[in-house]
Amino acid sequence: MAEAPLLSVKDLVVEFPTRRGLVLRAVDGVSFELRQGEVLGLVGESGAGKSITGAAVIGLLEPPGRIAGGEVRLKGERIDQLDRGAMRRVRGGRIGMVFQDPLTSLNPLYTVGQQLVETIQTHLPLSPAQARQRAVDLLVEVGIPAAERRIDSYPHEFSGGMRQRVIIALALAAEPELVIADEPTTALDVSVQAQVIAVLKRLCREKNMAIILITHDMGVIAELAHRVAVMYAGRIVEIGPVRDVVKAPRHPYTRGLMGSIPDPAAEADRLTQIPGAMPRLNAIPSGCAFNPRCASVLDRCRRERPSARVVGSSEVACWLDDEQLRRSDLQAVVAR
Amino acid sequence: MIAFLIRRIAQAVLVMLVVGFVAFSMFRFVGDPVSIMVGQEATAADRAAMAERLGIDRPFPVQFARFVGNALNGDFGISYRVGRPVMDLIQERLPATLELALCAAMFALVFGIGAGVYTALHRDGALSHAAMTLSLIGVSLPTFLIGIGLIFLFSVELNWLPSFGRGQVVDVGGWKSGFLTQSGLRSLVLPTITLGLFQMTLIMRLVRSEMLEVLRTDYIKFARARGLHDRAIHYGHALKNTLIPVITLMGIRLGSLVAFAIITETVFQWPGVGFLFVASVQAVDVPMMASYLVLVAAFFVVVNLVVDLAYYRVDPRLRTDHATARS
Numbered sequence: 001m002a003e004a005p006l007l008s009v010k011d012l013v014v015e016f017p018t019r020r021g022l023v024l025r026a027v028d029g030v031s032f033e034l035r036q037g038e039v040l041g042l043v044g045e046s047g048a049g050k051s052i053t054g055a056a057v058i059g060l061l062e063p064p065g066r067i068a069g070g071e072v073r074l075k076g077e078r079i080d081q082l083d084r085g086a087m088r089r090v091r092g093g094r095i096g097m098v099f100q101d102p103l104t105s106l107n108p109l110y111t112v113g114q115q116l117v118e119t120i121q122t123h124l125p126l127s128p129a130q131a132r133q134r135a136v137d138l139l140v141e142v143g144i145p146a147a148e149r150r151i152d153s154y155p156h157e158f159s160g161g162m163r164q165r166v167i168i169a170l171a172l173a174a175e176p177e178l179v180i181a182d183e184p185t186t187a188l189d190v191s192v193q194a195q196v197i198a199v200l201k202r203l204c205r206e207k208n209m210a211i212i213l214i215t216h217d218m219g220v221i222a223e224l225a226h227r228v229a230v231m232y233a234g235r236i237v238e239i240g241p242v243r244d245v246v247k248a249p250r251h252p253y254t255r256g257l258m259g260s261i262p263d264p265a266a267e268a269d270r271l272t273q274i275p276g277a278m279p280r281l282n283a284i285p286s287g288c289a290f291n292p293r294c295a296s297v298l299d300r301c302r303r304e305r306p307s308a309r310v311v312g313s314s315e316v317a318c319w320l321d322d323e324q325l326r327r328s329d330l331q332a333v334v335a336r
Numbered sequence: 337m338i339a340f341l342i343r344r345i346a347q348a349v350l351v352m353l354v355v356g357f358v359a360f361s362m363f364r365f366v367g368d369p370v371s372i373m374v375g376q377e378a379t380a381a382d383r384a385a386m387a388e389r390l391g392i393d394r395p396f397p398v399q400f401a402r403f404v405g406n407a408l409n410g411d412f413g414i415s416y417r418v419g420r421p422v423m424d425l426i427q428e429r430l431p432a433t434l435e436l437a438l439c440a441a442m443f444a445l446v447f448g449i450g451a452g453v454y455t456a457l458h459r460d461g462a463l464s465h466a467a468m469t470l471s472l473i474g475v476s477l478p479t480f481l482i483g484i485g486l487i488f489l490f491s492v493e494l495n496w497l498p499s500f501g502r503g504q505v506v507d508v509g510g511w512k513s514g515f516l517t518q519s520g521l522r523s524l525v526l527p528t529i530t531l532g533l534f535q536m537t538l539i540m541r542l543v544r545s546e547m548l549e550v551l552r553t554d555y556i557k558f559a560r561a562r563g564l565h566d567r568a569i570h571y572g573h574a575l576k577n578t579l580i581p582v583i584t585l586m587g588i589r590l591g592s593l594v595a596f597a598i599i600t601e602t603v604f605q606w607p608g609v610g611f612l613f614v615a616s617v618q619a620v621d622v623p624m625m626a627s628y629l630v631l632v633a634a635f636f637v638v639v640n641l642v643v644d645l646a647y648y649r650v651d652p653r654l655r656t657d658h659a660t661a662r663s
Binding site: 058060084088089090091092093096097099101104105106107108109110111118119122123154156167170171173174 | 553554555557558559560561562563564565566568572573576577650651652653
């Protein structure tokens with residue numbers, strides 16, 4: 001594709017210096033690209049570095065965390081080195097963000113309208129009346145009934161699902177090209193989840209907006225994402241089209257992850273588990289970070305870190321050869 | 337809202353009745369007012385006449401009812417010590433105390449919130465560390481020591497500011513104000529700092545810790561993610577959420593500013609009601625003491641009412657008596 005991708009993250013490294021002088025790498029050499037209108041799922045266990053990757057892209061790492069290497073480009077322009085003011089304009093302006101907990105993400109002391117208008121006027125040169133009209137339109141767009149009236153309500157007067165819609169409206173306030181949604185449905189009821197996903201899906205289609213969807217809910221990924229990146233211990237182990245990654249996972253870790261999702265249709269009475277636990281950031285093994293838990297581990301896995309290589313339509317970071325990765329009968333990580 | 341107001345006012349009336357009862361009991365149980373008033377050489381007839389004049393020959397409930405009735409009309413009896421109506425004395429002295437308390441409260445609020453926000457935003461700055469250390473002194477030093485220290489430094493050594501009294505006052509419709517003359521304003525400085533310092537450091541530490549707490553919340557993170565200006569985030573979103581506990585504290589503290597102005601007024605010979613109270617205690621002037629008690633209680637009650645209304649203003653979640661669960 002000749003056109004520059006909307007977002008390109010290359011060899012991103014995020015480090016947290018600790019008090020004892022130790023430096024923890026939460027994200028270690030993550031690369032991915034995102035086209036306009038594309039939804040990329042970012043999955044993995046808690047602590048795999050999904051949220052930190054999202055925060056690094058939007059420039060919201062909590063100190064002392066910092067980007068220690070790599071680059072983030074938005075439409076070809078580097079945004080990881082912008083000064084505070086310029087980065088602030090990117091945040092909310094070109095990249096929106098949706099957080100996990102709708103109950104705590106809104107300021108309880110301001111009406112929904114005040115928060116929307118404030119955000120709109122920060123990024124767009126609109127008069128108060130125009131900004132308010134836009135706020136109403138946004139609420140209508142995310143499916144808030146009687147938006148004209150509800151705009152003057154306070155957050156506590158909305159239910160969880162409605163608040164998440166308001167938060168999506170806030171993230172969309174300035175028509176961003178990219179939205180980073182960090183666990184947007186985790187705190188919601190299942191039925192409300194479906195509604196929120198539908199809203200995101202529709203907006204993505206209508207506005208040709210790209211989404212980075214951070215979640216550990218494979219159901220949400222399957223519903224919404226075009227491509228998915230699987231993270232493990234701060235690295236992407238497999239990235240590819242959702243269908244391939246979910247139905248025909250290549251990397252042993254991805255296989256384990258998919259195997260651990262309950263499937264009501266399957267007759268299996270036990271779920272597959274991956275033995276062991278993800279390493280702590282201060283004890284990431286050399287070579288492939290997954291090697292202590294991998295059933296197909298090779299000698300090389302303990303010495304050298306695999307880099308991503310193309311396998312079919314995906315990219316996989318594993319030393320097993322293509323033949324082995326393709327074999328669907330490879331019971332790489334099935335525990336007893 | 338109306339129901340809430342009525343409930344609060346009913347509570348306030350109850351509190352005032354209880355305080356009134358305590359104040360009234362002082363008449364009965366603190367010494368013998370008749371002996372104090374008529375002196376040693378009085379005859380039994382003199383004593384009876386005085387008892388009748390003071391109304392203490394009647395049964396207890398009747399006396400209490402009369403006390404409450406009189407109090408409602410602003411009549412708190414006659415000072416044993418001065419021989420003039422208590423209310424007149426208090427009215428003369430009240431402006432001095434109220435002006436001092438107002439200045440101290442403003443001083444505490446402005447500097448307390450300012451320093452609190454600053455130390456929260458620049459947590460590791462040298463100035464913040466200095467302010468936090470100084471605030472420990474403010475919290476731990478007793479008022480009279482601060483007052484004497486200030487007098488020593490600014491009046492005795494530097495000779496910048498007066499060490500006692502109100503300076504020149506201007507009578508504005510019966511209210512003697514020290515705000516309008518230079519000497520009046522200069523006289524206010526040291527007592528204001530003395531009275532307000534403790535409250536200021538308290539507010540500063542409260543605002544700081546609340547602010548740090550609020551800055552960690554999701555809605556502040558979300559506000560940042562929306563690209564709002566730092567100014568809007570810090571002063572619009574964070575500070576407003578910080579103010580609720582500050583209002584609570586200020587409500588309690590404003591009452592005590594008036595009540596405990598006694599020490600500051602004594603140190604600076606400030607002609608306010610606190611100073612009057614100290615003189616009355618020394619003379620066992622029961623009507624004076626009782627009125628002071630009622631006055632301070634009334635002040636606390638009013639301030640608390642105002643604080644509750646201020647909550648209403650700041651926090652929309654309290655306004656939803658009828659509007660909840662619309663979602």
